[in-house]
Amino acid sequence: MRILLTTIILFFSLPAISQDVVDVTEQTIRIGGFKDEEILLGFAKGDKIIFNFKEVGKKEMKEIEILEYPSNSKFSDYKTHKIENKTISVNQTGVYVFRFKNSAMSGRICQIKIQRIPSNEETRNFNTQVTWETKQETTYKTYTKDVVIGYDTLYTQKTKRELKSTERKELLIFDKTQRVHSTTNDNGNKTSLFFTLPVNELGLYKTKKVVSWAYWVGVGEEANQAWKQNSQSISKLAKGASTYFVSPLGALALGAVADLLVPKIGEDVSYAVSDQQNRNLFLAGQQYRIFDQGKGVAGFKNFNNMGMCQGTFFILLSNDNIMQGIDVTVKVVAIIETNEYEEKSYSDVSIQPKYEKKTFSDPIIVTKIVPVVGK
Incomplete structure (x- = not known):
């Protein structure tokens, strides 16, 4: 009696279920060696998905998986050639992905049938076709950084x-x-x-250094008379302009004059300025180098290069007269600069920023192409 009642219930139930089943897709596809295939379909909330799969040659598929898009796995099976009436409940309207993976070198011929049982009459004609839409998703990157909120003025x-x-x-x-x-x-x-220039003194509050120097070479009374004439001219210039110099060479070394008077007649001399090594070569009759040279009854030169304002220098003299010796006067003056310093107090003003940590959120917009249903 119990068996008969069960049979009667099934008999009346089966036609009702078969009427509710809606075919979504039925297709035969070939999946190439080492290939993956996907079928995307949309389902309504409350649907039941009925999935059937068969590999025609009864060859295994590596993996068959059904996912609720994008990654919520609802069903998976491995190394199978047949799946019958697998039922999956749809909790919310969305896209489902039917994924087939073939890891074999040879292709697979697959028969696939997907059906749905609507939950009510309103969703019977639900459009299961999937379309792709471009959507923008906005997320926010939150971070903390120091922000200037003001400034402090410090006096030191x-x-x-x-x-x-x-x-x-x-x-x-x-x-x-x-x-x-x-x-x-x-x-x-x-x-x-030879002569030696004064050594520079570099103290904390006082410095003395040679900033320039000049020399004069003159022969006999003619050169002495020319020196006197230069001195007379320079004394007038010094009274009217500056007390820094007292001689023609001082004026030349300071740049107060650019030239000095020299005699045009008289015995001449060859002269040069060198260091000790080249002075020895000069006296030995060998080739030598010099810093300056000239020939005449008188001559002069000033130096203000700092590299030439320290050390010992030699005046080289040579007389080309066959019988007559000559008396040569050599004069050298230096300009000494003295600087005096003092300590002075002052207020150093500095502006220092004040910082405070603040939290910021920057929007990050990501554009995606996603499948949608019901369009």
């Missing part, structure tokens, strides 16, 4: 060294008359004189 008492005074004075370094013999004299027709 400091001291600094400032120049108090500067003074330049002429200093006589060398003044000597030297006999230079003729070419036939047993003593030879070459000689030299």
